[in-house]
Amino acid sequence: MKSIVLKLKFKELILLGTFLVTISCVKAEYLTIDPKNPMSLISSYLMSLTGLATTEAPVIPSASTDSVNCSYIKTSVTASTTGTVTVYCDTTYAYMSSDAYPTHTMMNGITGTNLQVPTAQSFSGTTAWKIPLNPAVATTTTSPTTGPIGMAINGVLLYNPCKQQEGCSSTSGDTKALGELDTCNGHAGRSDDYHYHAAPTCMMAGQSTTYWNTHPVGWLFDGFALYGYYDSTGSVATRDTVCGGNTNTVYNGPSGYSYHLTDTFPYILSCLRGTPSSDFAGQAAHFTNLRNDPVTPFTVSSMTLTTDSSGYSVLQFTSSSTFFTRVTNSTYSIPNSSGVNQIKYKQLTGTDLTTALASAGTGKTKCWNFQFPNAASSTNINFCR
DSSP states (O other): OOOEEEEEOOGGGGGGOOEEEEEOSOOGGGOOOOTTOTHHHHHHHHHHHHTOOTTTSOOOOSSOOOOHHHHHHHHHGGGOSSOOOEEEEOSSEEEEEBOOOOSSOOSTTOOEEOOOOOOOOOBOGGGSEEEESSOOEEEEEEOOOSSEEEEETTSOEEEOSBOTTSOOBTTBSBTTTTTOSOTTSEEEOTTSOEEESSOOHHHHTTSOTTGGGTSOSEEETTSOEEEOSBOTTSSBOOOOSSSSEEOOOOSSSOSSOEEEOOSSTTTTOSSEEEOOOHHHHTGGGGOOOSSSOOSOOEEEEEEEEEEOTTSOEEEEEEESSOEEEOOSSSOOOEEEOSEEEEEEEEEOOHHHHHHHHHTTOTTOOOEEEEEETTBSSOEEEEEEO
């Protein structure tokens, strides 16, 4: 297909001159211009670049290109080999959308758990996560309370090091030190959502080790970028005593401040140096719990997550003692013997989904079937959200 150049002149913008819009890979017969609203062609073209419907897109004030910081974020997510993120921007925020379900291994090696499992999330539209496009060092810092503090470039959320709803230090409440993280430094949380509490090493393995010296691993909710263990010169990144970042020169991200990973507590940061978006305080609005905590937290060994021939995810682990599985959202009810145990689950589709939703209550759109084959009374139950 050939490229065509379309010259548009607008009376209301005569002082700005003539706009030239180059539209690539479009056949001429497919172009429709509304003479009363010639800007609609520009708007439609820009929406096609993001893959978003016009009803979901931010307001575009003109035909100008993305800001530099928006381009940094859009470019950064293309380096992911373990998950996909959609990014669109207005003049204030970049909106990062994902299912937060990476393709790398998950849950392997965890030794402390309440048996939450990873399921695909729906972070899009009104629940996309906002990253400020004009970050600046704030006069006061923001403590990283429980919950997400940013998003990795593969769409998985980044958390502080603490157990949920608890403060922590290097000697108490540290999820990594307690064995609650898998070999990729992630685990499943209370919404059966997978997230990282430390360096996303399995995601980072998709690029060379030096790549992360100059390219963001993720984006924090104050708009500053998170890089790897080293700065752009290849030296171990310095960490200040304020939030654990520095003001050194960075590439492919905004200037002013940056965060760097470390393998010692607190792993990512100790506070947010800029002003976070409203998502930081309003994070609960992005989540819908699938089920309550399924068990009282306890110690396990040999945990793995695999997929069987029927398409069920199988979380397998060994327990040295009896534990109780919550199979409804109200009571702990089913005893499980010590030894090897499994939890099997699969997202429902087609008529199975339709049947499950019919009894799930209003406002729910997705369901998973859970099976507890090692429980005292083998249980098969659907959970929806």
